[in-house]
């Protein structure tokens with residue numbers, strides 16, 4: 292667990308940042324200039340805060356009279372550009388940070404296998420694709436035996452094909468390496484796919500930190516990730532296949548029908564975007580939509596209606612005219628007609 296709390300005044304910006312990053316991917320997200328890189332620099336020991344405390348697994352990096360130098364902090368970095376040594380082979384690049392460390396040879400084999408770097412070991416960086424270079428940079432960062440991995444826009448320099456190529460490796464990293472990973476990105480699709488926790492920053496402050504699903508389904512926060520992305524992210528489990536081949540997925544918002552086939556027991560994450568939800572006061576009939584969930588209005592935030600469905604939260608994006616016509620207010624019971632549901636891997 293990374294624990295961060297610090298202040299630092301610059302002429303144009305006062306930073307006052309506090310959050311915790313558990314094992315898994317914590318995305319640091321916010322508009323340009325809000326202080327993401329400066330926060331990373333404070334964690335790395337490249338920028339000294341005016342006050343605060345930064346600790347990693349209970350080990351103080353900064354504060355309580357301590358200010359560890361960067362090399363003593365046990366942080367592995369992956370930057371936008373891989374920053375490999377051009378005159379060294381992939382193998383030499385990978386071995387560089389661990390050349391004096393005991394147990395490094397065993398870790399080398401494990402990490403080469405995990406990132407499928409074996410066929411690249413004798414090559415030099417100039418002969419690698421952008422994705423292969425980033426995989427090497429990730430391997431090198433892991434071989435420094437870090438207690439925290441910091442990834443600063445690691446995919447920003449890659450084209451869509453290379454991004455798609457490296458994404459599964461990042462997911463594997465998240466699921467197999469028991470480390471906190473701090474991931475700075477401007478890309479909502481990347482955050483959606485990778486993050487377990489999101490820290491939203493604005494003007495030098497953390498305006499919200501918590502699990503990704505909570506932010507996406509929160510009428511007050513979702514717009515910061517982009518209005519098109521607002522909507523619920525709900526966990527579900529395939530329960531059964533209906534006689535017509537549709538599958539029934541059990542969720543805390545109620546059962547949801549999806550086109551099959553998927554095996555019973557499969558865990559899924561379902562995205563129900565706010566602009567794919569229609570509200571009705573009466574029980575709707577004669578619709579082609581298969582999924583109608585009983586919901587209660589929790590609050591209304593501009594065009595976004597915060598809904599409670601069972602134990603889940605959902606959003607509906609509707610016009611102020613419809614809010615008025617349906618006489619919606621907190622506590623109103625209605626029906627959410629879900630036009631489409633997309634399925635993300637469990």
Ligand SMILES: Nc1ncnc2c1ncn2[C@@H]1O[C@H](COP(=O)(O)OP(=O)(O)OP(=O)(O)O)[C@@H](O)[C@H]1O
Pocket residue numbers: 301302303304321322323324325326327328329330
């Ligand atoms: N050394 C410094 N001297 C003066 N001001 C600084 C310094 N470092 C950071 N700042 C202030 O902090 C602000 C935030 O910069 P930072 O690079 O952390 O933003 P960011 O969120 O990473 O932006 P981007 O997404 O564009 O990379 C700067 O605009 C500047 O006002």
